[in-house]
Amino acid sequence: MAQHDISPANESDHHSVSVTSSAGADAWGGLEALPGHPLMWVLILSELVVFGAFLLTFSAARIGDPSGFAADQLRLDRVMGGLNTVVLLTSGLFAVFAVHAIRQNAVLRCRGWMAATAILVIAFLIIKLLEYSSKIDAGIGLESSTFFTLYYLITGFHALHVVMGLGLLGIVSIWPNLTNIETGAAFWHMIDMVWVLVFPVIYLLR
Numbered sequence: 001m002a003q004h005d006i007s008p009a010n011e012s013d014h015h016s017v018s019v020t021s022s023a024g025a026d027a028w029g030g031l032e033a034l035p036g037h038p039l040m041w042v043l044i045l046s047e048l049v050v051f052g053a054f055l056l057t058f059s060a061a062r063i064g065d066p067s068g069f070a071a072d073q074l075r076l077d078r079v080m081g082g083l084n085t086v087v088l089l090t091s092g093l094f095a096v097f098a099v100h101a102i103r104q105n106a107v108l109r110c111r112g113w114m115a116a117t118a119i120l121v122i123a124f125l126i127i128k129l130l131e132y133s134s135k136i137d138a139g140i141g142l143e144s145s146t147f148f149t150l151y152y153l154i155t156g157f158h159a160l161h162v163v164m165g166l167g168l169l170g171i172v173s174i175w176p177n178l179t180n181i182e183t184g185a186a187f188w189h190m191i192d193m194v195w196v197l198v199f200p201v202i203y204l205l206r
Contacts, residue, residue, distance in 0.1 A: 037183045044190045047161070051194045054157065055201050058150045065146065070206050072147035075140065080131045081203045084124050085195065091120035092192040095169075095185040102181045110181060114173040117188070121166045128159050151202060158194055165191050 062069040098113035135141075135148075142152045165188050172184035 037179060040183045040186055044186060047190060048194070051154075051158070051197070054150075054154045055197060058154060058201060061146050061150060066206070068145060069147045072145055072151075073203070073206065075135075075138075076151070076203050077131055077134065078203050080127055081199055084127050085199050087120050087124045087127065088192050088195050091117045091124070092189055094120065095188050099181055099185050102176055102178050107176050110176050111173050114169055114176075114181075114184075118166060118169055118173075121162060121169070124162060125159065125166075128155065128162075154198060154202065158191070158198060161191050161194070 094113050094117040098110045098117065101107075101110035101113055132152075140148055142149055165184075168184050168187055172180040
């Protein structure tokens with residue numbers, strides 16, 4: 001009789017846990033299946049919408065003034081922009097190596113790759129500051145033209161996210177478990193992807 005009484009209770013408990021787990025999963029709309037914390041993916045998706053709106057605004061403004069945008073684009077330093085693209089893509093590769101290391105429980109190796117990623121992040125920011133400095137020295141500011149207003153706003157907003165990403169990479173490196181490292185890497189890949197769109201749209205396409 002004791003076994004008969006306990007068995008239904010266990011089945012009920014198991015059903016309750018399953019329902020709770022299912023409800024928790026449904027609350028994220030499938031985001032829990034992605035690497036890292038689901039909340040980070042909510043942030044990433046919202047940030048992609050914002051950057052997408054910026055780039056659409058830039059493209060629409062260029063349609064309205066193609067000759068002006070083409071002339072201003074020639075004043076950009078494509079070498080610096082291209083170099084920063086290589087730097088960011090390499091940093092993203094290092095972040096992948098960090099995730100691979102933590103999945104093997106190689107904490108020190110993971111931190112090493114995260115440190116290498118951070119060094120490239122700092123290099124990106126230095127190159128971007130040098131680029132801004134050269135523009136300012138040439139008398140090109142935020143109000144010089146519509147092109148440069150959007151240039152400073154979009155690349156500056158991206159640079160702000162690079163700084164945020166650098167801080168996040170540092171934080172997850174202090175507590176390097178799988179979820180933390182995957183969360184930091186996911187945010188960093190978003191920054192990479194945005195720049196891969198920003199660079200050709202602003203620096204190359206006419």
